[in-house]
Amino acid sequence: MDTLSRRWARLEPHTTVFGPDDHRPRPAVLLFHGCGGLRDHLPKYAAAAQAAGWRAFIVDSYAPRGWSRTFAMATVCTGLLLRGHERAGDVLAALDGVSRRRDVDPSKIALAGWSHGGWGIMEAMSSERLPGMLGLVDPGDVPLEGVLASYLAYPYVGVAALNRMRPWRHCPKTLAVIARSDHLTSVRNAERVHAMIRDCGAEVETWIADGTHSFDEPMTAPPMRYHPELAEEAVRRFAALLEDVAVAPQAAAGSTATDARIELAT
Template sequence: MDTLSQRWARLEPHTTMTGPDDDRPRPAVLLFHGCGGLRGHLPKYAEVAKQAGWRAFIVDSYGPRGWSRQFAMATVCTGLLLRGDDRAGDILAALHGISQRPDVDASKIALAGWSHGGWGIMEAMSADRSRSALGLADPGNVSLDGVIATYLAYPYVGVAAFNRMRPWRHCPKTLAVIARSDHLTSVRNAERVHAMIRDCGTELETWIADGSHSFDEPMTAPPMRYDERLSDEALRRFGALLHDVAVAPAA
């Protein structure tokens, strides 16, 4: 079982940073891909963060494991490997490592996850970290106090997400995106989960986007379909969330 430092040592070479070209401590957003792996939409969100004066870190969970997109589609997307609680270990390890960078303001960090990545964030927010959990020997050795926002893009809250109704233990401001035509969950189920999170004290805004799962990913694989207009709106709302929670130093 990895420690936080060991897991981060594996993830760090597969993490890409985008941000202003300076060494000032800046707010940071950590971006976690869906079960299909790194795709073309995440750099767009990273660029929005950069324009807001934030640093953005795109964390690849598959590179350190030697997994191809095809392998992940056949195993992770089907629930055979790396379920949400396992992915939460990557999220905590990345938070642990990135918080220690001198060019990051560890008191102003946002976590953003798409589908499977959102599932992992929800597990990280709700898990009992007082003991070994989430595939880590020391999950409680990273503080969540600096996490001031989460962005959940059509997070997986289907039947395999056994802990989806477990109350969060840390409650940052959250923007939760629901895809109206999501084939993995109904709007009613997603709203029920998000209402539970809101009842825990989280300031949570829900946006029901009139599209399919992965509507902001530039590809079409029915029943998922790219929608440029909704993608632009998602980018705008993502940027607005960052502006709402922290004022970054001028570039």
């Protein structure tokens, strides 16, 4: 079983960083992919965060485990491996690791998850985080107070998400994206789950996008279909959420943005 630091040591080399090319402590958003792994749409969200003066960290949960996309599709997407409570360990470890960086303001953090990634975030927010839970020795050692927002893009809230109605223990402002034609859940079920989050005291905005699951991912794998206009609107709403919860420092004149592995300042 990992500690937070050991889990982050595994995730860190497979995390991609976007942000202004400076060392100022900035708000940061952590992005967690769906069960299909890293896809082309996540850098678009990271670039939007970067444009707003935030740092963005795209966390790959599969490369540290030696899993290919094909393997993940056959195991994670079918619920055989890495269910939401286990993925929550990655969320907490990444939150702990990123919050310790000198170029990140630990009081201004957002978490963003797509499908399976959203499931992991919801488990991280609702778990008791006792020693040994979520695959971690010390899950309770990372504070959640700095998490100001969560972006949940068609999070998995189907039958395998046994804890989907468990109240959150930390309640940041949340934008919940529901796909009207999501084959993994009904709109009614998703709204019920998000209403539970609202009841814990969080400000929750729900957007019912008139598309399928993964509508913002440039691919077609029926019943999922890419919808470019909705994808553009999703990125806009994501960026607006970040700007609503924290104002980032302006980039220095003449500075350039970065898109690099996490080998930057740690």
